[in-house]
Amino acid sequence: MADKGELVLVTGGTGFIGVYCIFQCLAAGYRVRTTIRSLKRENDVKxxxxxxxxxxxxxxxxxxxxxxxxxxxxxxxxxxxxxxxVASPFPPAPPKHEDDLIIPAREGTLRVLRLARDAGVKRVVVTSSFAAIGYGHTKKIEVYDEKTWTNPDGPGPSAYIKSKAIAERAAWDFIEKEGGALELSTVLPVGVFGPVLGPDFSISIQIVQRLLNGSFPGAPNLSFGVVDVRDVADLHLRAMTDPKAKGERFLAVSPPAMTILEMSLALRERLGKAAKKAPTRILPNIVLRLIAVFDKAVSLVLPELGEIKVMSNDKATGVLGWQPRSNVDAIMATAESLIKYDLV
Incomplete structure (x- = not known):
């Protein structure tokens, strides 16, 4: 491993993606500084x-x-x-007002870009999301890729989805109008899975957690794009250093999308007794709607019931040589780590 000597700032070091970006930057020989909301959490990251x-x-x-x-x-x-x-606010439940999410996401991103430009930073990689691609469309999208943009004013986007789309748009507008020599790339992950390193992990992980601990009486009729957190971090590093990544968006997904039932059956097949509580049938939509009355996190996914989206990673694989793990391997790594840390 070469000592690159260059300093990389990773924002949001306690987050699931953030800590893996730190991990891979250190492994690649960079010095790393990370932001956390309170220095009391320094030991958690370590x-x-x-x-x-x-x-x-x-x-x-x-x-x-x-x-x-x-x-x-x-x-x-x-x-x-x-x-x-990497840092971006993600609510455990819908906020009282959408601006409680949109304003910090947009202004936080613009602050980082403005100060990066003034400090002579070479390139910023912003962690956006499939939320900035896949929502608010009035016409059917055959294949979702980097050319597709969420319409925040269209039908259906939640406050979180709007916050990601608006923050990314603001980033590109800033670069175009006042970015100077600063370069920008964006990485747009779908549902992020993979090995947890403790109790801090993305909300996607809760799906596997609930399948394993029997929280779901059946598998909700939902599907998600899947990507392993280690591959998301790898794509960030490629977007950070590859000249071809300048000015480009990259969708981080390991196709095809998986239904929750497919995830559940894969867990049962691979893990045997450890996944004996994982459901084998689909949960009727009406039951999920009833659960959502009491569980606000569930209410966030109701608009997605029954919809399967086709997503392409051709740009990331073709331009940057990115090779993600399979979606099933990402789900298994998630489950095995949850079991290891007794989080089920």
């Missing part, structure tokens, strides 16, 4: 990295910064060659 057997943890430093405030961001970005802007 513990997750140690669980993953990270190398070079001594090359990691911390800065305290919050998406909703100016404090600390200038100092965090100073001296960095690259910025991976």
């Amino acid at each position: 513990k997750m990295l140690e669980e993953g057997e990270a190398t070079n943890i001594d090359r990691l430093s911390f800065a305290e910064a919050d998406l909703s405030k100016d404090d600390g961001w200038k100092e965090a970005i100073e001296g960095c060659t690259y910025v991976l802007h």
Whole structure:
């Protein structure tokens, strides 16, 4: 491993994607600084990295910064060659007002870009989301790819989906109008799975967790694009350094999309007794609607009932040589790690 010497800022170091980006930047020989909302969480990040057997943890430093405030961001970005802007607010339930999500996501992204430009950063990679591609369309989309944009004013997008689409649009507008020499790439993951390193993980992981612990009496009639968190981090590094990634969006998905029933049956087949509570039949839609009355996290997915979206990763694989794990392997890695940490 070469010592690259360059400093990379990873925002949102306690997050599931953030900690894997730190992991892979350290492994690639970079020095890494990460922002966390409170320095009290420094040991949490180090513990997750140690669980993953990270190398070079001594090359990691911390800065305290919050998406909703100016404090600390200038100092965090100073001296960095690259910025991976991973941090973004994700609500456990729909917010009272959509602006509670949209404004921090948009303004947080613009603050990072503005300060990165002023500090002479070479390239920023913004973690967007399939949420900025796959929603609000009035016409059927045959295949979702990077050319597709969510319409925040169209039918159906939740506050979170709007926040991701609006923040990414704002980023590209900033680069075009006032970015100067700063380069931008964006990575747009679908549902992020893969090995957890402790109790901090993406909301997608809860699907596997609930399948294993018997929370679902049946499999909700939903499907998701799947991608392994390790491959999402790998795509961030490729987007950060490859000259061909400048000014480009990359959809992070390992097709095809999987229904929750397919996930459940795969768990039962691969894990045997450990997955004995995983359902073998589809849950009627009306039951899920009743559950959503009491569980706000479930209410977020109701518009997706019965819909299967076809997604393409041709750009990431063709332009950047990205090779993601299979969707089933990502689900299995999730399940095995949840069992390991006794999180089911």
